[in-house]
Amino acid sequence: MNPVINLERVKQDIYTLGRFGYNAEDQGIYRQGFSEEDMKARYWLMQQMEELELQVYMDGAGNVVGRLGGAEQKALLIGSHLDSVPAGGMFDGVLGVVAGLECIRVIKENNIKLRHALEVVATSEEEGRFGGMLGAQALTGNLKLDWLERAKDHGGLLLREAMGSCQLPYHLAMEAARDPDSLMGFLELHIEQGPVLEQTHNTIGVVEGISGVFKWLIKFIGKADHAGTAPMDLRSDAFMGLADFAHEIPRIIDEEGTDKTRLTIGSVELKPGFAHTVPGEVDFTLVGRDMSEEVMLNIANSCRKVCSSIARRHKLMFEYDQMSWLEPKPCTPVMIELLEKHAKKLGYKTLIMPSGAGHDAQFFADITPTGLMFIPSVGGISHAPDEWSHWHDVEKGCNVLLQAALELVV
Ligand SMILES: [Zn+2]
Incomplete structure (x- = not known):
């Protein structure tokens, strides 16, 4: 027994x-x-x-x-x-x-x-x-x-x-x-x-x-404007950059990730952060995880490219800081x-x-x-x-x- x-x-x-x-x-x-x-x-x-x-x-x-x-x-x-x-x-x-x-x-x-x-x-x-x-x-x-x-x-x-x-x-x-x-x-x-x-x-x-995990601090910098006087097509709205990026996450995972990949935007700050002002800057975190370091690198690379192209589309500047990278x-x-x-x-x-x-x-x-x-x-x-x-x-x-x-x- x-x-x-x-x-x-x-x-x-x-x-x-x-x-x-x-x-x-x-x-x-x-x-x-x-x-x-x-x-x-x-x-x-x-x-x-x-x-x-x-x-x-x-x-x-x-x-x-x-x-x-x-x-x-x-x-x-x-x-x-x-x-x-x-x-x-x-x-x-x-x-x-x-x-x-x-x-x-x-x-x-x-x-x-x-x-x-x-x-x-x-x-x-x-x-x-x-x-x-x-x-x-x-x-x-x-x-x-x-x-x-x-x-x-x-x-x-x-x-x-x-x-x-x-x-x-x-x-x-x-x-x-x-x-x-x-x-x-x-x-x-x-x-x-x-x-x-x-x-x-x-x-x-x-x-x-x-899982390995990386943490980025991403910034899209545009131009703060009056929400009433700035026409929609003449804005550099930082939030639109973030919104577009968030929608790209499932595609990035489909193309570069695995069923173990996780990408999370967990913290967002809009500046100046007034209801009647077009956001001139958005700072947000991106945390990525996977069981393979190669996949992590591909995901990170893809996120960087996608952010750059979104920034161009919305007339924004794109910066990111890698706060940490822990291997699986x-x-x-x-x-x-x-x-x-x-x-x-x-x-x-x-x-x-x-x-x-x-x-x-x-x-x-x-x-x-x-x-x-x-x-x-x-x-x-x-x-x-x-x-x-x-x-x-x-x-x-x-x-x-x-x-x-x-x-x-x-
Ligand atoms: Zn525990």
Whole structure:
């Protein structure tokens, strides 16, 4: 008989963690990285790990680690994050941590002997309050000291001050990096945070990789005019440039993209922004995503050409600034196969899919074989108090994780 996880324990852990930072008014969870509530949740987790007689510590970046196994053994890491966005939900991140803890409980109560060490990792500051994924970056040696010194949150609070008030001297985060030779892999179970699994009636999503993403700031500059006196054919209306570009997006994706391409205009500012003035300038963001960097380059190139030709048509100037370009991060083929194999063996409908959102796993993929798995989010909702996943899906996700982990460490 295959050992199975105990859903009641998983449920109880998720509900208990959901009380740290809970706000009764909007029913959201406020457990932003390095807040008091975030740290309380971390100490609670350490207590659970100690009760399981694991070797427990918090590293210099605030990551909580519980290890089962000898010091000289290579370790499989299972984990995700414990911090939340403001007014976040109960499952994001927490699921992957609690699932790891449950795997260890099952292993201990069945007296399963391990050839390798197994560690549960609760990463810190994944949601980007300070603009990165601090915990995972620190663990994977992807942290820069000057960034650590400069990073601020939205309200201007310095990361190093926030860490200091949690008794975490910031420079120690640089020492949290793990030696890749001491690791045998990283597995993360997460909620999908999108509607695809639910709509396609799949239970498990095995992630093939995390989409690359670029962000542009685009400007069309025309001429502000009186909305009554400037004839329609003599205008340089910046908004018309934006409107035309927005309509070209489906064509650009048809011609250059894939079913995984996403292009989004998420923020728009019209200047001067008066009802009776023809807009003289529009500044807007364009965010593009795909699983292939070549496709990203083609899409970006096409967007640039289309904007130039639209600018000519409307007598506008076109400028753009590339704010960021992150390459796609594929998950490790052996881990994709492993997760898919166990999901199917357990009889769960499984989809191989990209992740449009960033996750801790993307940093681990640089240093160790990495697998990431999703369960459905009801209505595709996340980062909101309504975030929910059905308990039967939670149970299935945890069981796939357990079987995959057992194959690797037993
Ligand atoms: Zn998350």
